[in-house]
Amino acid sequence: GESVGLHLPTLxxxxxxxxIINCAYSNSASDYFIWYKQESGKGPQFIIDIRSxxxxxxxxxxxxxxxxxxxxxSLQIAATQPGDSAVYFCAENYGGSQGNLIFGKGxxxxxxx
Amino acid sequence: xxxxxxxPRHLVMGMTNKKSLKCEQHLGHNAMYWYKQSxxxxxxxxxxxxxxxxxxNNSVPSRFSPECPNSSHLFLHLHTLQPEDSALYLCASSHSxxxxxxxxxxxxxxxxxxxx
Numbered sequence: 001g002e003s004v005g006l007h008l009p010t011l012x013x014x015x016x017x018x019x020i021i022n023c024a025y026s027n028s029a030s031d032y033f034i035w036y037k038q039e040s041g042k043g044p045q046f047i048i049d050i051r052s053x054x055x056x057x058x059x060x061x062x063x064x065x066x067x068x069x070x071x072x073x074s075l076q077i078a079a080t081q082p083g084d085s086a087v088y089f090c091a092e093n094y095g096g097s098q099g100n101l102i103f104g105k106g107x108x109x110x111x112x113x
Numbered sequence: 114x115x116x117x118x119x120x121p122r123h124l125v126m127g128m129t130n131k132k133s134l135k136c137e138q139h140l141g142h143n144a145m146y147w148y149k150q151s152x153x154x155x156x157x158x159x160x161x162x163x164x165x166x167x168x169x170n171n172s173v174p175s176r177f178s179p180e181c182p183n184s185s186h187l188f189l190h191l192h193t194l195q196p197e198d199s200a201l202y203l204c205a206s207s208h209s210x211x212x213x214x215x216x217x218x219x220x221x222x223x224x225x226x227x228x229x
Contacts, residue, residue: 034217043203043220103156
């Protein structure tokens with residue numbers, strides 16, 4: 001099966017609320033994780049990444065949390081805006097071949113005004 | 114945009130045609146990638162090039178033939194494709210692979226390919 005997956009295929013939130021998108025991975029040797037956002041008609045856009053020696057990393061309005069014990073990754077978006085509506089993908093690299101990112105199927109985030 | 118451009122953005126081709134997809138990156142990266150994105154499936158890595166050398170061929174059928182003449186350009190030559198090859202083909206680039214560290218990949222907008 002896939003080594004990276006998502007708990008929910010769709011997520012609907014109210015504008016201004018916080019969003020949490022979850023991701024599970026199965027390869028305990030993975031040492032690098034990354035979140036992408038893909039809007040309709042565009043390629044995936046890098047959001048934030050985290051290495052396995054960290055458990056939290058913050059960006060502008062986004063936070064990635066890594067729980068290696070349960071092999072879980074999450075993306076938190078603060079004060080979600082309509083422009084955040086997109087499909088969000090997590091991906092992992094298990095270090096065997098650094099260029100090989102393994103992607104999950106994606107979660108579609110819809111923001112209601 | 115991301116600094117990675119792809120042409121054409123849309124392509125319709127018959128099963129007997131030969132066409133090529135082009136990707137160019139303006140980020141000074143040394144690694145380039147081809148991915149296939151089909152509906153309801155995760156992004157699938159097809160090929161990886163590092164410093165113009167192919168380092169990964171993810172069991173891709175020979176009707177897809179990549180070419181990397183330099184670190185800034187990547188092509189995907191297509192011939193005798195099947196309707197199930199219809200998908201969004203994405204190019205990406207990153208710092209060089211290897212050395213024990215991974216880097217974020219920057220994607221182009223993709224080429225929407227339809228095989229009739």
